[in-house]
Amino acid sequence: MTRKLLLSLAVTLTLPLFATACVAADKASAPVLKKAQWPFAATDAGTFNEPWAMSFLPDGSLLVSEKAGTLQHVDLKTGKRAAISGVPKVAYAGQGGFGDVLPHPGFAKNQLVYVSYAEAGEGDTRGAAVGRARLVLAADGTGTLQDFKVIWRQTPKVEGGGHYGHRLAFGPDGKLWITSSERQKFDPAQDMGGNLGKIVRLNDDGSVPADNPFASQGGAAAQVWSLGHRNALGIAFDARGTLWVHEMGPAGGDELNLIERGANYGYPIVSNGNHYDGRDIPDHSTRPEFAAPKVTWTPVISPAGFIIYNGTQFPQWKGSGFIGGLSSKSLVRVAFDGDNAREAERFDMGERIREVEQGPDGAIWLLEDGKNGRLLKLTPKG
């Protein structure tokens, strides 16, 4: 055997070993911390019926959406809660129902809130919708949505109950950002004739900003900031104004993406995961023209809810991302280094985590998923 052949044989034999070692090292780099090791205390602040999202109002009270169609207003000082009237009728089935709730950045002056939800269409079709209304609160904590108006809809409406996305965020640009997932229909994520599988950017009244990347194409394309997304249930801006969105991969390949103007993130053409029936989806590395994730998870974490922390209660975590984990029953901390990110540690919460929020005092709040999902307040361990 020639020396060259020997060398090539050695490389062939070693490479798979090396790849295996890398994966193992990856996993080991993010420790999983059990309750006794948490640097925080978790205080139970009540339970909700399938809570899905929450947002704080400027007065420190909390809005919590419940998937079957209610919006709760909670006074955290007294624990008193009241269901807000005037909410839209939601198509409650599968992954659909009431979605996100988000106050306008100028809420203290304009009282505007945005809600997302699954809306019924013709026949058995459904799609996410976003509505805007004025939240009028009474002194006793009860309230109503007035002048409710739908300002955005997923197009097309399709059958099935999966992958609505419909997480909302306001950017430092004052625009409304919406994750519009692909409704488990795959190819629409690449079809600019509709807005499924896209990150959408709108003015606060739902109109299309003239400076969107595909504005000149008109129609649904004009709303689109980025495409090729699967099921995105978390969206957050960092202190630099950079947009980060995580999404659920299929079998493997959950992603955290840095969102760039007009970029294509490749689904369903590429994914570091594969189809549930075992069919291969080529990995991101095979198609460099598609934007690749900054972090991928296999096994998956099933990410839901997302903040990038900027409070003072946990000074060591300023600038860290916190992602709720459904199947992983965890809270995942992500450390950023400019345009790069990595999983820094994972807290084993013992329950599916649906939503993460930062309170006005810098505490971290979580919502568990499911029928008796708890609202948890995380504060530094004293």
Ligand SMILES: [Ca+2]
């Ligand atoms: Ca929220």
Ligand SMILES: [Ca+2]
């Ligand atoms: Ca793959």
